[in-house]
Each structure stands twice: as structure tokens, then as C-alpha cells.
Amino acid sequence: MPEHDVLIVGGGIAGMRSAMEAHRQGLNTALLSKTHPLRSHSCTAQAGINAALKPDDSADSFAADTVKAGDYLNEQPAVEILCREASEAVLEMDAMGAPFSRQADGRFDVRKLPGASHARAVFAGDITGQTILHTLYEQLLMAGIVTYDEAVIQALAITDGTCHGVIAYDLREGRFFNIGARAVVLATGGLGRVYRRTTASLSCTGDGISLAYQAGAQLMDMEMVQFHPTVLPGKGVLVTEAVLAEGAVLRSADGTAFMARYAPAAAEMSPRDVTARAIELEIGARNGDGSVLLDATGIDPARASKGLKHTRELLLALQGLDLLKEPVPVRPAMHRQMGGIRTDLEGSTTLPGLYAAGECACAGVHGANRLGGNTLTEALVFGRRAGSAAARYAATAPAKPVPEALAADAQKLATESFDRTVGEDSPSAIRSDLQETMERHVGVHRDAAGLQNAQENIQSLNERLSRVGVPNTGAVFNTSLLGYYEAGHLLRCAEAVVLSARERTESRGAHARTDRPDRDDKRWLKHTLVSLDGERPRADTADVTITKWAPEPRVY
Amino acid sequence: MHITLNIMRQAAGAPAEASFQSYSVDTAEDATVMDAMLQVRDEQDGGLGFRAGCLRGFCGDCAYRISGTGDLACLTPIAKVAKEGAVNIEPVRHIGLLRDLVYDLDPFLWDKVKAVRPGLTAPDTPPAQEALMEPAVVEDLQTVMSCVMCGLCDEGCTVITVDSKFLGPAALTKAYRTVKDPRNSAAGLELDLMEKPHGVWDCTHCYEANGHCPKKEINPTYRILAVREMLMERGIKNKAAARYHESFTSSVKRSGWVDEGHLAISGIGWTNIWGLMKFLPTALRAIRRGKAPLPYLHKKRPGADRIKRIFEKVERK
Numbered sequence: 001m002p003e004h005d006v007l008i009v010g011g012g013i014a015g016m017r018s019a020m021e022a023h024r025q026g027l028n029t030a031l032l033s034k035t036h037p038l039r040s041h042s043c044t045a046q047a048g049i050n051a052a053l054k055p056d057d058s059a060d061s062f063a064a065d066t067v068k069a070g071d072y073l074n075e076q077p078a079v080e081i082l083c084r085e086a087s088e089a090v091l092e093m094d095a096m097g098a099p100f101s102r103q104a105d106g107r108f109d110v111r112k113l114p115g116a117s118h119a120r121a122v123f124a125g126d127i128t129g130q131t132i133l134h135t136l137y138e139q140l141l142m143a144g145i146v147t148y149d150e151a152v153i154q155a156l157a158i159t160d161g162t163c164h165g166v167i168a169y170d171l172r173e174g175r176f177f178n179i180g181a182r183a184v185v186l187a188t189g190g191l192g193r194v195y196r197r198t199t200a201s202l203s204c205t206g207d208g209i210s211l212a213y214q215a216g217a218q219l220m221d222m223e224m225v226q227f228h229p230t231v232l233p234g235k236g237v238l239v240t241e242a243v244l245a246e247g248a249v250l251r252s253a254d255g256t257a258f259m260a261r262y263a264p265a266a267a268e269m270s271p272r273d274v275t276a277r278a279i280e281l282e283i284g285a286r287n288g289d290g291s292v293l294l295d296a297t298g299i300d301p302a303r304a305s306k307g308l309k310h311t312r313e314l315l316l317a318l319q320g321l322d323l324l325k326e327p328v329p330v331r332p333a334m335h336r337q338m339g340g341i342r343t344d345l346e347g348s349t350t351l352p353g354l355y356a357a358g359e360c361a362c363a364g365v366h367g368a369n370r371l372g373g374n375t376l377t378e379a380l381v382f383g384r385r386a387g388s389a390a391a392r393y394a395a396t397a398p399a400k401p402v403p404e405a406l407a408a409d410a411q412k413l414a415t416e417s418f419d420r421t422v423g424e425d426s427p428s429a430i431r432s433d434l435q436e437t438m439e440r441h442v443g444v445h446r447d448a449a450g451l452q453n454a455q456e457n458i459q460s461l462n463e464r465l466s467r468v469g470v471p472n473t474g475a476v477f478n479t480s481l482l483g484y485y486e487a488g489h490l491l492r493c494a495e496a497v498v499l500s501a502r503e504r505t506e507s508r509g510a511h512a513r514t515d516r517p518d519r520d521d522k523r524w525l526k527h528t529l530v531s532l533d534g535e536r537p538r539a540d541t542a543d544v545t546i547t548k549w550a551p552e553p554r555v556y
Numbered sequence: 557m558h559i560t561l562n563i564m565r566q567a568a569g570a571p572a573e574a575s576f577q578s579y580s581v582d583t584a585e586d587a588t589v590m591d592a593m594l595q596v597r598d599e600q601d602g603g604l605g606f607r608a609g610c611l612r613g614f615c616g617d618c619a620y621r622i623s624g625t626g627d628l629a630c631l632t633p634i635a636k637v638a639k640e641g642a643v644n645i646e647p648v649r650h651i652g653l654l655r656d657l658v659y660d661l662d663p664f665l666w667d668k669v670k671a672v673r674p675g676l677t678a679p680d681t682p683p684a685q686e687a688l689m690e691p692a693v694v695e696d697l698q699t700v701m702s703c704v705m706c707g708l709c710d711e712g713c714t715v716i717t718v719d720s721k722f723l724g725p726a727a728l729t730k731a732y733r734t735v736k737d738p739r740n741s742a743a744g745l746e747l748d749l750m751e752k753p754h755g756v757w758d759c760t761h762c763y764e765a766n767g768h769c770p771k772k773e774i775n776p777t778y779r780i781l782a783v784r785e786m787l788m789e790r791g792i793k794n795k796a797a798a799r800y801h802e803s804f805t806s807s808v809k810r811s812g813w814v815d816e817g818h819l820a821i822s823g824i825g826w827t828n829i830w831g832l833m834k835f836l837p838t839a840l841r842a843i844r845r846g847k848a849p850l851p852y853l854h855k856k857r858p859g860a861d862r863i864k865r866i867f868e869k870v871e872r873k
Contacts, residue, residue, distance in 0.1 A: 044612065102691045479604065
């Protein structure tokens with residue numbers, strides 16, 4: 001059994017940044033990833049990475065924007081850390097070789113993204129995430145950090161409430177194996193595939209969230225799901241928010257610009273929850289065709305030819321549309337959850353030895369709605385912090401081998417599914433029905449009846465999954481088995497999302513309840529928590545920490 | 557749209573038994589090849605093995621041979637490639653397979669990326685402000701870093717087909733990125749690696765890599781040639797390659813064309829007796845087949861003097 005001081009699970013930006021940090025502190029560090037690290041979903045982040053680097057900007061202004069966008073549900077100490085440490089995180093990426101776009105004077109160019117009071121998104125054309133991901137991977141290779149590419153964890157090794165390793169299935173070798181680690185950092189990304197219309201990569205099946213939850217960790221603010229306003233209908237292909245930032249206009253089918261009716265001051269420069277709701281209402285109210293138009297025909301073609309190059313190529317390849325010459329039909333789709341595994345400011349979860357960072361984690365940075373450009377900043381800042389805290393913990397924690405019994409239990413899940421008769425039902429059919437349910441009942445707008453419906457559906461989908469037989473296509477790259485695991489993770493994540501959404505009887509940020517349309521600070525200036533009580537999910541709440549920014553009416 | 561997908565399948569460890577399996581699906585008019593493949597896996601055959609990731613061209617995980625041409629399945633509209641309602645999907649060439657369409661990129665690509673010192677040597681603590689860089693220099697780096705490491709340029713490479721150890725256009729494009737980045741404090745070490753066997757000098761500049769790359773602006777072949785330029789400028793440390801190029805130039809300057817016999821011997825080195833002995837059988841074969849007429853005389857070509865003047869003019873600059 002391989003043993004390491006620190007094992008990072010997840011090869012995206014948060015995971016690799018964590019790994020770099022633990023390695024720098026001199027610990028034996030390894031990184032395990034379901035896909036090759038360069039295939040991680042981080043590659044799709046386009047518009048930019050926020051940092052208050054310009055002289056007219058400040059960490060405080062950045063924090064105030066983040067808190068307002070988050071509708072005051074943010075953990076403000078976490079926001080202050082994010083905004084203070086962002087600059088160093090971006091400068092470090094620059095020194096490592098990330099090709100951030102420059103102005104004529106050689107300094108960083110910046111974009112003003114929707115929801116921001118200042119232009120503070122540093123960017124690399126429209127492939128910001130991809131270039132940061134590749135730059136970190138280069139550094140990972142230069143540092144010689146051990147990687148286990150294309151292996152999925154099946155369970156966390158927990159003894160006496162402490163995490164000390166993982167049980168994994170190596171897809172390439174087709175074997176199950178244990179990895180002992182004094183500390184484990186989960187950086188497994190999001191749960192986007194819970195929805196049918198989603199911008200998430202196929203790998204975003206909430207594995208880490210689900211496994212931490214099963215191991216006893218708390219989840220926080222799971223009802224907070226961000227829908228990106230501008231996604232090609234019928235596909236998960238996102239049109240970057242940078243297009244709005246560069247001056248594009250949203251129009252209904254008859255050509256009328258409508259955003260100013262919903263957000264008089266900010267209009268198209270509103271945060272994503274505001275814009276997504278406006279589009280949904282426009283589609284519901286007037287457009288039968290299920291989309292609105294993103295009109296970028298008026299933006300500066302010289303700037304667009306450099307800054308939106310890949311977006312243009314993508315739309316041309318997939319839809320035969322030239323972004324600069326004709327409007328693009330768009331509608332909101334699931335993009336990113338704000339909630340996740342509850343952590344403190346150092347990435348520690350509620351289980352000793354287990355840390356989390358990036359999209360799977362929730363330190364409360366984003367509150368009820370994430371500001372565009374903050375995901376990359378969060379991944380670097382909190383990835384570093386989690387790697388550092390895990391390394392400090394691992395330096396003194398004793399090594400414990402993963403008991404064979406735990407490994408055998410995890411494998412039983414696979415063998416049992418192979419032993420059942422393969423019938424009409426399949427993990428992908430169950431996943432597809434879940435996606436339909438979430439799409440219908442837990443979308444941009446929600447209400448009590450729909451949420452209850454969703455909860456009942458998820459219950460029956462869980463029962464179906466426990467009966468489903470999986471064809472055994474062999475040990476190597478068994479995609480049926482992978483699909484079976486993933487369906488289980490998606491169901492568990494969905495269960496937590498729906499439970500939290502039912503609990504929060506108000507509208508705040510991305511959580512818009514048509515039956516409770518107002519924000520209720522008296523009752524609900526609180527985080528929702530979900531954890532397992534035996535087999536049953538249990539809901540709870542925790543206070544929101546407010547340092548500088550008292551809740552105000554949120555007007556854009 | 558009704559489509560028949562013929563997908564090449566093989567069990568793990570049984571490459572000899574690879575065969576096409578046909579699936580028929582109804583897809584949306586604007587569906588991509590990947591949309592159809594996912595539909596097959598979700599609705600008909602959960603065990604169909606293939607990789608896919610972001611579904612919009614950023615992750616590089618879905619390069620296949622689609623009706624005979626290597627491309628990213630997520631960026632290929634099915635209507636564009638379907639012939640009489642059918643599309644063939646096969647693994648890209650020259651890569652070992654794990655199962656079905658899941659190939660083993662380690663020896664083909666990832667090990668080569670690791671071999672080129674693929675990252676910058678960065679300071680331990682970041683500077684207080686960003687490095688000042690020309691916008692054009694950064695844009696060039698962005699272009700090469702838009703490479704998604706799909707491996708299609710390596711698939712098209714005509715050298716890898718005969719020398720699997722050749723680092724190949726993808727890894728060499730990564731090398732370009734590190735040696736061209738002005739923030740790299742150890743670019744010299746990366747350049748040293750490029751000179752070694754299987755490095756930039758082994759490229760035959762057939763330009764296939766440019767044509768096979770799904771991104772139109774990366775042009776891996778040009779990147780390899782640019783690294784060669786850098787090596788020439790700093791003075792080639794690889795003696796054989798340097799002598800070869802000097803002999804090539806001086807021959808054309810002197811006679812207007814290449815003296816191949818001289819070139820071959822110069823590359824080995826006139827005093828490298830052991831090297832010349834090894835070359836002897838080749839020379840004898842050439843003589844026997846009339847490729848090196850005896851007595852060996854290399855004559856000036858007509859107009860050689862004008863060619864010489866071009867050299868002199870360039871050298872004066």
C-alpha cells in the first residue's frame with residue numbers, strides 16, 4: 001500500500017495548488033485525480049481571476065462587492081482572506097508563467113465583470129482557467145510530485161472519526177487499492193451533473209462532497225446553486241461572461257433590451273443570479289422559444305479578436321454563428337454550486353485529517369451567489385491554505401494503515417452491483433431521471449411543492465439504484481461501474497441540495513423561492529447545514545459571521 | 557437526425573480482436589459527434605469505453621479518428637462528417653489502447669512532456685508586481701498555451717511513425733513555451749535538452765503537425781523551427797548538427813548547391829575515424845549504385861557566383 005504524508009484528491013487548480021504547498025513544506029505529497037489533471041473542469045474557466053491589483057482598487061472594495069453579490073450570506077472573515085490574499089496568488093501565477101494579458105505598458109490588463117465595482121479580473125484572453133491549470137501542472141511536474149492519474153476514490157478511510165487515507169479504483173490498471181495518508185485534501189470539484197442543462201464537465205459528479213458527507217462531514221449552504229445566464233440552449237456550452245463584460249446586450253426575441261427593467265443601474269452588469277432570474281422571467285413571460293438573445297454585435301471588434309478568440313471559434317464550430325455579427329440564443333443553465341463540504345478558514349472539515357478546497361468546499365466565501373472571477377481566486381487562495389494546513393497537521397499526525405476490512409467494504413459495492421441481474425433499469429437512466437427532476441423542481445425558481453416533489457423522486461431513485469444491476473465490462477476502465485458510482489454520488493448531493501432548499505424558507509441570492517419571494521434576515525441570516533445522522537440526513541443551521549458589512553437591501 | 561455510429565471496440569489486452577460495432581441513434585440536428593457517443597453510452601451500452609471531459613474544446617480528452625480524420629469529437633458537428641448517415645469512430649493512430657477507444661497516452665505524450673522540463677523556473681517568493689511584458693509576447697504565449705494536449709499533432713507526425721522516441725510536436729511546442737517565456741530564469745537548460753537526439757533536430761518539417769492541430773493558430777511545426785532558430789543564434793552545442801549546418805551553408809555559398817558527400821562526412825567529423833568507418837558501408841553502397849560517381853567531383857552550378865553574392869549581401873547585414 002502506498003503511503004504519503006499528504007494526499008490531494010482532485011487535479012484541478014485548487015488541488016494542484018494544495019499539492020504545491022504541501023510539497024513546499026517538505027512533505028511527501030501525492031495527487032490523485034479521476035481524470036488526467038489537464039482534463040479537470042478548471043480548464044473551462046474563461047473570463048478572469050479577481051484581485052484588487054490596480055491603484056484605484058482595494059481589498060475592501062473587492063470584499064464589499066463579493067458580500068453584496070453573495071446577498072450577505074458570506075462568511076466575512078473568509079471573504080476578507082480571499083480579497084487580501086488574491087493579489088499574491090495572482091502574482092505568483094504570473095511568476096510561474098501564466099500568460100495574463102497585458103496593456104501596452106506591460107502591466108496586467110483587467111476586465112470589469114458583472115457585479116464588480118472595479119475592473120479587477122486579470123485574464124488570459126478567454127482561456128484564463130486553462131492557462132492557469134496548465135501552468136500549475138508544469139510546476140507540479142517540475143516539482144516531481146507523485147500523481148495517480150485516472151483513479152477514483154470509493155471511500156475515505158475513517159477510523160475513530162479521523163481520516164487517514166482513501167480506497168481507490170485505478171481505472172487504467174483496473175485494480176482497487178488503498179493509499180495511506182496522514183492528511184487528505186479533497187479538491188474534487190462540483191456536482192454540476194446533478195442537472196441536465198449544465199456547463200459542468202462530465203466528471204463533475206460531486207464525488208468528494210458525497211464521500212465526505214457519508215463519512216460524517218457537514219455540508220453547508222447546499223441549496224445555493226448558481227445558474228449561469230448565458231448558455232447555449234439544449235447544450236451545456238457556456239458563452240463566457242466576458243462577452244457581457246465587453247459590452248454585449250441581452251435582448252428578448254423581438255429585439256428589446258430588457259435588463260434595465262430588472263436592474264436599472266447595473267443592467268447587463270448585474271451579478272449572475274439577478275441576470276439568470278431576469279432571463280427566466282423573460283422566457284416565461286414572452287418568448288415561447290425558450291431563449292433570449294445575447295447581442296455582441298456592438299462590441300469593440302479589435303478587443304474581441306484577442307480577448308474572445310476562443311469563444312468566437314467555439315460558436316462558429318458548434319452553431320455556425322459569428323458572435324460579432326449576429327446575436328446568439330442563450331438561456332441560464334446550472335454552473336457552479338456555492339455550498340459544499342463545510343470548512344474553516346484553513347480548509348479543515350469537521351473531520352480531523354480531512355481538508356477540502358475549491359468547488360467541493362464551502363468556507364462561505366461566495367455566500368448565496370458567487371461573483372464572476374472569484375472561483376479561480378478561491379481555488380488558488382484556499383487551495384494554498386488547505387495544502388498548508390494539511391501539511392502542518394500531517395507533520396505530527398501518526399500514520400495508520402487503511403484496514404483491509406474498510407477496503408473490502410468499499411469493493412463490496414462494486415461486486416454486489418455486478419451480481420445483480422442486469423435489467424431494463426440502468427445507472428444512466430437513474431441519473432437522467434434525477435437530472436429531469438432537478439431541472440424541473442430545483443431550478444432558478446423554486447417552491448415548496450416542487451421541492452417536496454423532488455425529495456420524493458430522489459427517494460425513489462435511491463431505491464432504484466439499490467436494485468440496479470451493472471454489466472461487468474472487465475476491470476480496466478469499467479465505465480459502467482464508474483457510471484454506477486457517479487449516479488450514487490449525484491443522488492446523495494441532490495438529496496442535500498433539496499433538503500437545504502426546503503429548509504431555507506426565504507429568497508436569497510441564487511435561492512429564489514416563488515412562495516417566499518423576500519429575504520428574511522431575522523430568520524435566515526444563517527447557513528444551512530446537512531449531515532448524516534445514522535442513515536438519515538439531518539438539517540441544521542449556523543450563524544453567519546459578519547465583520548464589516550451589515551446586511552442592506554440588495555439593489556443593482 | 558438518424559445516424560449510424562460505427563465504433564471501433566476492443567477488449568483490454570486483445571488488440572488483435574478489434575472490430576466495429578454499430579449503433580443507431582436519433583440526434584438533434586446540431587448534435588456533435590460526442591453528443592451522439594454519449595447518447596449511445598447512456599441509452600444503449602453503458603460499457604462503451606471512451607474518454608470525454610468538458611464537451612467544448614478546452615480539456616483535450618476526446619480526440620478520435622472520425623470518419624478517417626483525427627479531430628475533437630466535442631467540436632465536430634455530426635452533420636459535417638456523416639456520410640450517408642454513418643460516422644466511423646476509431647482511436648487515433650500510433651497509440652496503444654487500454655480498451656475500446658481509451659488509449660494510453662503515457663508513452664505517446666505525457667512522458668515526452670515530462671522529458672522537456674515543461675515549466676518555468678520561478679522565484680520562491682513572488683515579486684511585488686507583475687513582470688512587465690510586451691502584449692505581443694504574452695499573446696504568443698497564450699496562443700501556444702491554448703494547446704489542449706489532445707495529441708493529434710503527434711498522431712499526424714511523420715517522424716513518430718518511424719521513431720517512437722521522437723519528442724514530437726506537442727512536447728516540443730511545450731518546450732517552445734518555456735524557452736520563449738522571458739520570465740523563465742533557466743531557459744538555457746531547456747534549450748540544452750532540445751539539442752539532444754529525438755529533439756528539435758529530428759523534425760523533418762513536413763508541416764503535418766500544423767495541419768493536424770485542431771487549433772488553427774498554434775502551428776507546432778513553426779514552434780519547432782523557432783526553437784531551432786534560438787539554438788542557431790546562441791551557437792549550437794550539438795557538434796554534429798553544427799558542422800552539418802556549416803558544411804551545408806559553405807557548400808551552397810561556394811558552388812551554388814549542396815555537396816552531399818562533403819556534407820555527410822562533415823556531419824560525422826573529418827577526424828572522427830571511428831565514425832567515418834561506420835559510415836563506410838553506406839558510402840560503398842552509394843558508389844555501387846551510382847549515387848556517388850567516381851572520381852568524386854562537386855562542380856559549381858550555373859549562376860553560382862550570383863548565389864555567392866546573395867550570401868555576401870546577407871552576411872554584411
